[in-house]
Amino acid sequence: MDGPLFLLTRHQSVSYNEKDTEKCPFYHSILGKYGDAMNQAVKERDVFEAIADPTRRRLIHLLSEADELPLHEITPHFSMGRTAVSKHLTILKEARLVHDRKVGRETRYKLNVAPLQEVENWVSFYRKFWSNNMMRLGQLLEEDEE
Numbered sequence: 485m486d487g488p489l490f491l492l493t494r495h496q497s498v499s500y501n502e503k504d505t506e507k508c509p510f511y512h513s514i515l516g517k518y519g520d521a522m523n524q525a526v527k528e529r530d531v532f533e534a535i536a537d538p539t540r541r542r543l544i545h546l547l548s549e550a551d552e553l554p555l556h557e558i559t560p561h562f563s564m565g566r567t568a569v570s571k572h573l574t575i576l577k578e579a580r581l582v583h584d585r586k587v588g589r590e591t592r593y594k595l596n597v598a599p600l601q602e603v604e605n606w607v608s609f610y611r612k613f614w615s616n617n618m619m620r621l622g623q624l625l626e627e628d629e630e
Contacts, residue, residue: 534579547595
């Protein structure tokens with residue numbers, strides 16, 4: 485059988501293809517009972533994907549200048565609404581670049597720089613790679629001049 489498996493009883497089961505999700509006889513009852521929680525299992529995003537967007541890089545920069553900020557103080561720095569800024573912060577949270585905590589009715593956001601070490605390691609490797617290649621090129625050019 486292909487795809488995920490739903491247990492019906494001890495002895496029965498049904499399988500479905502992901503393309504036919506809504507055709508599954510239990511899809512709507514499960515969705516109604518558990519909502520979007522099924523799809524919201526702890527997501528973890530790639531750090532490179534998270535920092536690829538200029539808005540998220542600006543958010544990182546803004547959060548680096550403060551200990552922590554609530555959404556209502558972050559939003560005025562962008563030409564978009566609170567919902568859009570919140571979605572970008574969620575992506576940064578999924579990449580572990582931002583931590584949030586509730587303080588009363590507001591959510592405060594704080595930068596977590598630790599995942600950026602992965603980016604630094606990657607950049608460092610290529611910095612060395614190009615530096616070595618440029619030195620070799622320089623040596624070859626000097627040899628050709630002689």
